[in-house]
Amino acid sequence: MSLAAEAFVTQIAAAEPWPENAALYQPLKEEQILLSDNAACLAVQAFLQMCSLPVQVVYRANAEYMSPSGKVPFIHVGNQVVSELGPIVQFVKAKGHSLSDGLDEVQKAEMKAYMELVNNMLLTAELYLQWCDDATVQEITHPRYGSPYPWPLNHILAYQKQWEVRRKMKAIGWGSKSFDQVLEDVDQCCQALSQRLGTQPFFFNKKPTELDALVFGHLFTVLTTQLISDELSEKVKSYSNLISFCRRIEQHYFEGRAKDSTFRPSLIS
Amino acid sequence: MASPMELSCWGGDWGLPSVHAECLVVMAYGRFSGAPLKVNVIDNSWRAPRGSVPLLVSDDIVISQPAKILNFLRKQKYNADYELSAKEGADTLAYIALLEEKLHPALLHTFWVETDNYYTVTKPWFGSRIPFPLSWYLPGKMSREALNRILVTKGGPPFCSLAEIEAQIYRDAKECLNLLSSRLGTLPFFFGNTPTTLDAFVFGFLAPLYKVQFPKVQLQDHLKQLPNLCRFCDDILSCYFRLNLTGISPAGQDPIDANLQKLIQLVNKESNLIEKVFFHPFCDLLVDD
Numbered sequence: 001m002s003l004a005a006e007a008f009v010t011q012i013a014a015a016e017p018w019p020e021n022a023a024l025y026q027p028l029k030e031e032q033i034l035l036s037d038n039a040a041c042l043a044v045q046a047f048l049q050m051c052s053l054p055v056q057v058v059y060r061a062n063a064e065y066m067s068p069s070g071k072v073p074f075i076h077v078g079n080q081v082v083s084e085l086g087p088i089v090q091f092v093k094a095k096g097h098s099l100s101d102g103l104d105e106v107q108k109a110e111m112k113a114y115m116e117l118v119n120n121m122l123l124t125a126e127l128y129l130q131w132c133d134d135a136t137v138q139e140i141t142h143p144r145y146g147s148p149y150p151w152p153l154n155h156i157l158a159y160q161k162q163w164e165v166r167r168k169m170k171a172i173g174w175g176s177k178s179f180d181q182v183l184e185d186v187d188q189c190c191q192a193l194s195q196r197l198g199t200q201p202f203f204f205n206k207k208p209t210e211l212d213a214l215v216f217g218h219l220f221t222v223l224t225t226q227l228i229s230d231e232l233s234e235k236v237k238s239y240s241n242l243i244s245f246c247r248r249i250e251q252h253y254f255e256g257r258a259k260d261s262t263f264r265p266s267l268i269s
Numbered sequence: 270m271a272s273p274m275e276l277s278c279w280g281g282d283w284g285l286p287s288v289h290a291e292c293l294v295v296m297a298y299g300r301f302s303g304a305p306l307k308v309n310v311i312d313n314s315w316r317a318p319r320g321s322v323p324l325l326v327s328d329d330i331v332i333s334q335p336a337k338i339l340n341f342l343r344k345q346k347y348n349a350d351y352e353l354s355a356k357e358g359a360d361t362l363a364y365i366a367l368l369e370e371k372l373h374p375a376l377l378h379t380f381w382v383e384t385d386n387y388y389t390v391t392k393p394w395f396g397s398r399i400p401f402p403l404s405w406y407l408p409g410k411m412s413r414e415a416l417n418r419i420l421v422t423k424g425g426p427p428f429c430s431l432a433e434i435e436a437q438i439y440r441d442a443k444e445c446l447n448l449l450s451s452r453l454g455t456l457p458f459f460f461g462n463t464p465t466t467l468d469a470f471v472f473g474f475l476a477p478l479y480k481v482q483f484p485k486v487q488l489q490d491h492l493k494q495l496p497n498l499c500r501f502c503d504d505i506l507s508c509y510f511r512l513n514l515t516g517i518s519p520a521g522q523d524p525i526d527a528n529l530q531k532l533i534q535l536v537n538k539e540s541n542l543i544e545k546v547f548f549h550p551f552c553d554l555l556v557d558d
Contacts, residue, residue: 069425070425071425105451106451106452106454108448108451109448109449109451109452110360110363110452112367112444112448113360113363113364113366113367113448114363116363116366116367116369116370116371117362117363117366117367119366119370120366120369120370121366167421168421168422171414171417171418171421171422172418172422173334188362189362191359192358192359192362192363193359195355195356195358195359196356196359196360196363198356
């Protein structure tokens with residue numbers, strides 16, 4: 001989006017209040033969605049819940065192709081369509097809802113830095129696992145990604161996506177990494193998040209911010225998704241304050257919607 | 270621990286010990302932690318490594334990539350982060366991720382993709398430190414790799430043209446500079462009075478933007494409006510690298526050498542014309558794709 005277009009969108013957005021019929025689009029949750037997409041969708045859902053903005057979750061097999069950026073999730077609000085957490089946070093802010101307004105400049109810098117840490121390490125590790133680990137690719141990623149399409153389109157699209165992701169991994173120097181090195185990175189990232197959180201309820205004490213939504217989206221997804229090995233979730237499970245952080249957000253923001261089966265894989269046992 | 274550690278780096282200019290961000294990170298960390306690194310500046314001889322610079326060699330161990338080299342130095346007891354709390358260690362990791370995601374693409378673009386900068390500064394400079402005929406090939410390869418990295422990481426449906434991607438990465442980079450400036454505030458270093466790993470990374474990424482004289486300087490202009498970041502770079506240069514500038518460089522660069530290098534730079538500039546004619550239309554095709 002160009003600067004002028006962005007300014008225009010912001011102006012329009014500010015003029016209208018949050019409508020009743022706002023919708024969030026994401027891939028089918030039972031048979032299609034992948035680890036990284038699920039994390040992104042959950043992060044946006046958590047963010048909107050924290051802002052107390054009602055949104056109806058719509059599951060579409062072609063959500064990826066409906067999204068303006070080619071990435072899920074996206075929200076449809078009034079006559080606006082906005083995709084991914086960063087732009088959605090901007091959009092919602094233009095409508096007068098913000099979670100990070102109370103932070104000072106240094107805290108805002110810190111929040112942005114930790115959000116980049118999550119994107120740089122956790123998200124990349126999820127992409128690595130689902131597109132570069134051969135066993136996962138064969139057993140989980142290809143069947144799920146191709147599930148809505150007939151043969152041979154299912155294979156063609158899955159291989160196309162795989163090629164795209166592997167090219168990206170190569171460009172950022174992850175192409176030659178082993179799975180163990182990736183797990184080490186994940187561990188380092190979780191350790192940093194755990195240290196930063198300490199004993200506080202949220203990353204910036206009493207009130208959640210978009211960082212809390214993003215971390216929750218990724219960690220909860222890693223913890224509750226059945227993969228061929230549980231090495232990834234074991235890494236997260238060794239940090240007890242991160243587990244209780246996920247539980248806290250699940251209870252506080254998703255409990256009321258317990259009927260919604262998105263959250264069937266509950267942490268509360 | 271007793272074995273000598275040799276670091277191969279791209280050399281310096283414009284008052285910098287190295288013009289290459291990653292090399293600068295390792296050199297700065299070496300100074301901060303007191304590690305006795307023997308720095309080998311890459312000249313235009315065949316024996317110098319060029320693939321994965323900076324490169325640390327200690328006995329038979331060879332390590333590339335700044336993060337791995339820093340880890341190795343820490344294991345050798347050269348640690349600049351002794352006094353940091355666990356939370357500050359976590360912050361270090363987070364801010365390095367911020368630099369990687371938000372500032373690195375713009376830095377790559379300024380050096381290797383922006384056409385004016387590449388042909389008048391980057392290509393002649395690096396070309397004169399690479400033996401012929403490799404000097405005709407390698408800078409172009411580095412430029413294509415930088416462009417490829419920017420396209421696959423930042424390109425995508427909402428940004429269809431290179432111009433839109435450029436606008437986005439420079440917007441991100443400026444935001445990143447503002448965030449770093451507010452984080453640093455009036456402190457001498459990011460975690461108080463002593464420099465740490467994070468200072469090495471920030472210095473490594475900022476100093477080339479601040480000092481190298483390019484024809485297109487949009488990020489430099491922005492950086493110069495943030496006096497505390499400029500002061501931060503100047504302080505590290507004057508406190509930790511002054512000896513280097515007076516001590517090592519005259520020995521390595523006698524007048525004949527300097528003249529030779531100028532001549533090589535000139536020849537390389539001429540060869541740009543050839544590359545522009547033959548390769549550039551092809552690059553444009555790739556970009557439009």
